[in-house]
Amino acid sequence: MNSFNIEFFGYFAAILTTVAFLPQLIKTLKTKKADDVSLVTLIMFILGVGFWIVYGYEISSFPILIANVITFTLNLFILISKIYYARKY
Amino acid sequence: MNSFNIEFFGYFAAILTTVAFLPQLIKTLKTKKADDVSLVTLIMFILGVGFWIVYGYEISSFPILIANVITFTLNLFILISKIYYARKY
Numbered sequence: 668m669n670s671f672n673i674e675f676f677g678y679f680a681a682i683l684t685t686v687a688f689l690p691q692l693i694k695t696l697k698t699k700k701a702d703d704v705s706l707v708t709l710i711m712f713i714l715g716v717g718f719w720i721v722y723g724y725e726i727s728s729f730p731i732l733i734a735n736v737i738t739f740t741l742n743l744f745i746l747i748s749k750i751y752y753a754r755k756y
Numbered sequence: 757m758n759s760f761n762i763e764f765f766g767y768f769a770a771i772l773t774t775v776a777f778l779p780q781l782i783k784t785l786k787t788k789k790a791d792d793v794s795l796v797t798l799i800m801f802i803l804g805v806g807f808w809i810v811y812g813y814e815i816s817s818f819p820i821l822i823a824n825v826i827t828f829t830l831n832l833f834i835l836i837s838k839i840y841y842a843r844k845y
Contacts, residue, residue: 668814673811673814673815676807676810676811676814677807677808677811677815679804679807680804680805680806680807680808680810680811681804682804683800683801683803683804683807684800684801684804684805684808685804686800687796687797687800687801687804688797688801689797690794690796690797690800691793691794691797693794694792694794694796694797695792698792700792701792702792703783703784703787703789703790703791703792703793704780704792704793705779705780705782705783707776707779707780707783708776708777708778708779708780708783711772711773711775711776711779712772712773712776712777714772715768715769715770715771715772715773715774715776716769716773717769718765718766718768718769718772719766719769719773721765721769722762722765722766722769725757725762725765726762726766
């Protein structure tokens with residue numbers, strides 16, 4: 668495979684694994700609950716993505732940085748929504 | 757930051773964002789449901805992680821390859837469990 672195609676796979680992978688969390692956030696806001704979503708998973712994942720941001724910054728990788736900032740933000744909103752709805756309803 | 761510390765952040769990030777999905781799988785198997793977990797998120801995420809595996813293989817990156825194979829497997833089990841319990845109960 669030539670390097671153009673390889674990079675294409677990388678970018679496509681990054682877009683999918685980033686945007687993937689948008690439907691989860693929309694679902695949570697619509698149904699006003701996320702009881703089945705694991706709190707431990709969310710916290711570990713957000714923490715891990717936070718470390719990816721530090722890593723991306725340190726190695727000056729803009730794709731790693733931007734993808735993980737979006738993933739971090741989306742999952743933080745999912746976590747906040749989960750906790751908010753669990754207390755409210 | 758020296759390169760040892762930078763690599764440490766990378767490995768720590770990779771471990772956290774990989775192992776993070778284990779509590780979700782355990783929770784789903786225990787509660788026998790994952791209705792609040794978005795199906796679209798799971799499918800997009802698994803597809804994206806699949807592309808990360810191709811990317812990791814093509815650029816011969818063992819850390820990317822191994823981390824994504826584990827993430828792929830865990831999320832595939834979460835998806836299968838979600839569909840199975842939704843049909844059964």
